[in-house]
Amino acid sequence: MNRKSIYIAYTGGTIGMQRSERGYVPVAGFMRDCLEAMPEFKRDEMPEFTVHEFSPLIDSADMDPQHWQLIAEDIQANYEKYDGFVVLHGTDTMAYTASALSFMLENLSKPVIVTGSQIPLSELRSDGQTNLLNSLYLAAYYPVHEVCLFFNNKLLRGNRSTKAHADGFDAFMSPNFPPLLKAGIDIEVITGQVRPTGISALQISPIVPQPIGVVSLYPGISTEVIGNLLLQPVKALILLSYGVGNAPQHQSMLEQLQEASDRGIIVINLSQCLTGKVNMGGYATGNALAKAGVVSGGDMTTEAALAKLHYLLSKNLPSQRIRELLCQDIRGEISI
């Protein structure tokens, strides 16, 4: 087998952390030393790899859109030299970063796999060894060239994934789209398209941090709570509604949403349910939202919708165009 070469962008996360008095913290150079001491990463069947450690390394709770931009630029700067890319990342916001990268990296013809672990690589029973080893192997020899997330022996579409378990190894789910691939005794390709790496030029669509509100509806929510979230400088609001996209029929709330839409604020409806999709035609309570200018987010995850809004708002498109694109499939993030 031809030995491939993979670039690891190491941003931080538990995988390279060490215990401290304040709890786990990332420590510069520590993960590289752990990896050096693990002979399985040097086996002939494995690809060669280069680790680029970000400075400072961060807990992914500290990730923001500027970091997404740095990761995308790092991949672009090394794009020609490597066969595939692994982004080592904390699990807390991994699904957000995977979603954001999926929109930012245009014409992607090489695999980008985001992974990390729940227990540091240096500790007993760490899942970091399996996650990283498999990610490197898949990036090299099963090049699904899209932004993916690998965890617990499953390769998921990045913008379909969500962190669903706080402390289990099976930390990620893809509630509305089957896995791209499963790594059992055999590697089973499910929905992923494994193709040889192409040579199309990678483009980055930059993301600028955007003021976006997110509100989860609950029985008794007051109109003021929603009204305050629609104040300047908010450009979009993600409404996490009930079931297939239903909300209480408060006249004042509907008027507020209508007025926000008229001002060009994009209000997108996602379901609080993990599985299934929004259908505002199902009930009068959902229909009222559609009439007030609220757009359906279909079966997108909150992470994908937030990243997609950042991506579209960063392009300075008219709000009507953004509303149309939100409902369209751009990177496989929504079922049409």
Ligand SMILES: NC(=O)C[C@H](N)C(=O)O
């Ligand atoms: N398992 C982890 O990586 C959690 C950590 N707090 C992070 O997201 O960086």
